[in-house]
Amino acid sequence: MRIRQLHIDNFKSLIDFDLPLAKFTCLIGLNGVGKSTVLQCIDFLAQQVRGDIKEWLRERTWQSRDLNSRLRTKRNIDFKVEIVDDWDQAYGSWEGSFNTTKLYCTSEHLSISGTGLAVEDGTYSIHQPLPNSGVRVGGRPFVTQLPAEKQIDFSYEGSILSQLKDTGLPGPIVEFKRFLQNIRSLDLLSPEQLRQKTRDSSGSLGLGGKRLSSFLHELGPERRANLSDQLKRVYKHLDTMNVRSLRSGWKLLEIQERFGDKKLTTEARHINDGMLRLTAILSELGSDHRFVLLDEIENGINPELVEFVIDLLTTTPKQVLVTTHSPLILNYLEDEVARAGVMYLYKTTDGHTQAVPFFKIPSLAKKLEVMGPGEAFVDTNLTLLGEEIEQMPEGR
Amino acid sequence: MYFLFSGEGATDLGFGLPGTLIAEGDQYHHGPMTVFADRIIESRHGYSPLESECCGYVSEHDVAARGHELKSARKMLALPGAKVPKETRYFFNTARLLARFARDKGAERYDDVVAVLFRDSDGTASAGRGLWPDKRKSMLDGFAEEDFLRGVPMIPKPKSEAWIICALKADPYAACDPLEDRSGNDRSPNSLKGELERLLGEPATGELLLSKIEDGSIDCHRITMPSFLSFRERLEEVV
Numbered sequence: 001m002r003i004r005q006l007h008i009d010n011f012k013s014l015i016d017f018d019l020p021l022a023k024f025t026c027l028i029g030l031n032g033v034g035k036s037t038v039l040q041c042i043d044f045l046a047q048q049v050r051g052d053i054k055e056w057l058r059e060r061t062w063q064s065r066d067l068n069s070r071l072r073t074k075r076n077i078d079f080k081v082e083i084v085d086d087w088d089q090a091y092g093s094w095e096g097s098f099n100t101t102k103l104y105c106t107s108e109h110l111s112i113s114g115t116g117l118a119v120e121d122g123t124y125s126i127h128q129p130l131p132n133s134g135v136r137v138g139g140r141p142f143v144t145q146l147p148a149e150k151q152i153d154f155s156y157e158g159s160i161l162s163q164l165k166d167t168g169l170p171g172p173i174v175e176f177k178r179f180l181q182n183i184r185s186l187d188l189l190s191p192e193q194l195r196q197k198t199r200d201s202s203g204s205l206g207l208g209g210k211r212l213s214s215f216l217h218e219l220g221p222e223r224r225a226n227l228s229d230q231l232k233r234v235y236k237h238l239d240t241m242n243v244r245s246l247r248s249g250w251k252l253l254e255i256q257e258r259f260g261d262k263k264l265t266t267e268a269r270h271i272n273d274g275m276l277r278l279t280a281i282l283s284e285l286g287s288d289h290r291f292v293l294l295d296e297i298e299n300g301i302n303p304e305l306v307e308f309v310i311d312l313l314t315t316t317p318k319q320v321l322v323t324t325h326s327p328l329i330l331n332y333l334e335d336e337v338a339r340a341g342v343m344y345l346y347k348t349t350d351g352h353t354q355a356v357p358f359f360k361i362p363s364l365a366k367k368l369e370v371m372g373p374g375e376a377f378v379d380t381n382l383t384l385l386g387e388e389i390e391q392m393p394e395g396r
Numbered sequence: 397m398y399f400l401f402s403g404e405g406a407t408d409l410g411f412g413l414p415g416t417l418i419a420e421g422d423q424y425h426h427g428p429m430t431v432f433a434d435r436i437i438e439s440r441h442g443y444s445p446l447e448s449e450c451c452g453y454v455s456e457h458d459v460a461a462r463g464h465e466l467k468s469a470r471k472m473l474a475l476p477g478a479k480v481p482k483e484t485r486y487f488f489n490t491a492r493l494l495a496r497f498a499r500d501k502g503a504e505r506y507d508d509v510v511a512v513l514f515r516d517s518d519g520t521a522s523a524g525r526g527l528w529p530d531k532r533k534s535m536l537d538g539f540a541e542e543d544f545l546r547g548v549p550m551i552p553k554p555k556s557e558a559w560i561i562c563a564l565k566a567d568p569y570a571a572c573d574p575l576e577d578r579s580g581n582d583r584s585p586n587s588l589k590g591e592l593e594r595l596l597g598e599p600a601t602g603e604l605l606l607s608k609i610e611d612g613s614i615d616c617h618r619i620t621m622p623s624f625l626s627f628r629e630r631l632e633e634v635v
Contacts, residue, residue, distance in 0.1 A: 331473050366521040369460035370489040372467050375474055379485040381525045388523040391583065 001091060001179050002319040005082040010069050011041045015352040022341035024314050027323040029345035030382055034353030035323040036187050039293045043185035045079060050181050051162030053103045059207050064100045071351050075100050103157045115170035119160050123149040128170040179290055187295040191273040194280055199249045209280045213251040216283050217243040223286045230282055234308050235275060239263065274300040285312060291319045298326035307332050331374025338373035346386055356389055363388060398507050399451040400498045401430055402459055403514035406602030408556050410453060418452040418501060428605040429556060432616040433512055436628050437635055454497050462493045483526025484534035487515060491538025491547055498544060510546045510634055518554030518580025528553045528623060546634040553623035554580030557588040560605060562619045564595050572621045
């Protein structure tokens with residue numbers, strides 16, 4: 001399962017914003033065009049299913065009014081997420097309208113593999129195929145009875161999915177719920193946070209990566225050993241990477257390096273920034289999460305590691321969304337991956353963020369024929385690119 | 397001496413019939429800009445490459461198809477900077493690739509080869525971004541990078557319609573330089589394409605332009621624009 005298309009209206013600068021998402025998508029563009037906002041937006045949508053919007057806002061030190069575009073008076077955030085299955089066939093969609101005052105979705109329509117969920121006017125209903133009805137439309141079981149509408153007599157934040165028990169939901173909806181619940185954007189990954197001792201990860205690295213040590217601990221010895229082996233490929237002196245349990249449940253990350261016949265143990269607070277960031281990326285790739293979001297992937301990654309990191313991100317079975325300013329990162333992408341996945345973000349004259357596949361812009365399509373994706377990117381005067389985009393037949 | 401042309405299509409250096417990498421003889425349907433080059437050589441050296449059939453054409457597509465030869469070393473990232481302006485790499489790399497075709501042709505014929513590379517300054521590959529002198533220099537640098545000494549950039553500023561308009565002007569002494577500062581965008585209200593169509597009284601197809609150049613009603617020797625003179629001087633220099 002992966003997200004094929006995202007539509008969002010009224011989340012910060014994302015107004016009537018459409019973004020196709022490939023298996024590997026890389027957002028590029030000038031500073032301030034909304035690349036990080038897209039990651040925040042996807043994290044926000046995932047939080048709908050986790051619930052507790054207030055905590056999500058508190059952690060980011062945001063107010064609910066910060067969620068809306070400041071260019072409009074509209075308060076609701078409307079969204080639509082289109083899903084495909086592992087064979088890239090349409091699998092379903094989820095659309096809704098989040099009220100930034102009430103902090104929940106006042107309407108929702110979820111349709112996944114013949115099952116569905118609807119929220120409207122204070123009621124909700126669940127659709128699922130009748131067992132053994134035998135009626136199929138378009139290869140899928142057909143609902144032959146209208147589902148009963150139920151009053152919503154409980155309070156919640158985000159999507160109603162955050163409150164409904166899995167046992168009462170059709171299988172495909174539970175699968176979709178878990179897919180979204182496990183999406184975490186690493187848009188504020190910071191070495192200082194990554195160095196912290198932690199007790200419990202709650203299944204994620206946490207904002208800024210502050211729960212790295214406990215997240216690694218919870219991955220288990222086998223996945224940790226695998227991660228350690230991957231790190232050894234690029235850090236030749238690395239011997240082992242450990243997570244040590246301290247008193248009261250605290251977890252401490254440390255590494256052992258070997259220099260000749262000497263072993264050197266280093267605690268997380270002294271590990272170099274690049275290795276910590278790479279450890280965070282590898283741990284996310286080694287987790288059960290199926291969609292990995294990373295902001296400014298090049299930070300702390302020295303040029304010798306770029307090929308290694310790009311290979312990891314483009315060959316993982318997970319869906320990946322990254323942002324970058326680095327032509328070197330782009331230059332390691334295969335042309336086909338670049339054509340499908342490099343999205344150029346820019347702002348219209350009225351301040352709205354828009355996205356266009358970078359190598360579908362005619363001049364960039366030509367350049368890609370005779371140079372690498374990174375060379376084409378760095379050769380292009382991005383400040384003047386908007387004029388060409390405006391002249392494209394589809395407008396964007 | 398052999399002349400290898402590569403352009404963007406019918407309205408400039410023409411096109412080759414499918415099936416051959418370098419179209420020659422009947423396979424090569426030359427364009428209006430080919431005749432410009434041919435007339436310059438003929439007036440200077442007294443022979444016509446087109447009539448003597450010592451020329452060929454390789455398409456933009458086939459030149460680009462060799463692009464992988466320049467893309468294999470991903471770590472070799474060419475960065476723009478103080479000495480290398482943006483929006484020039486396409487011209488540099490395309491010149492390098494055409495130089496390789498020319499070198500191969502020269503080895504095959506045991507002959508000197510002149511390569512003429514046509515790209516509009518304001519064409520698709522840069523959409524009006526970047527400066528004409530930088531693009532021309534990048535093409536020359538690209539030929540030089542391949543140690544190819546007979547490369548000729550043919551880069552109208554902003555596009556070939558401006559050269560034709562200049563050739564069609566009623567007053568042969570009127571300056572055409574301002575045409576070079578016009579927009580190359582065909583959708584602009586005062587587009588060069590629109591002006592040329594008004595001058596001709598019909599759509600400026602490659603076929604029409606070719607017939608008017610061949611019958612002498614469009615004379616390249618009347619073109620005094622700097623971008624054309626640069627082309628002519630370089631062509632005369634290498635032949």
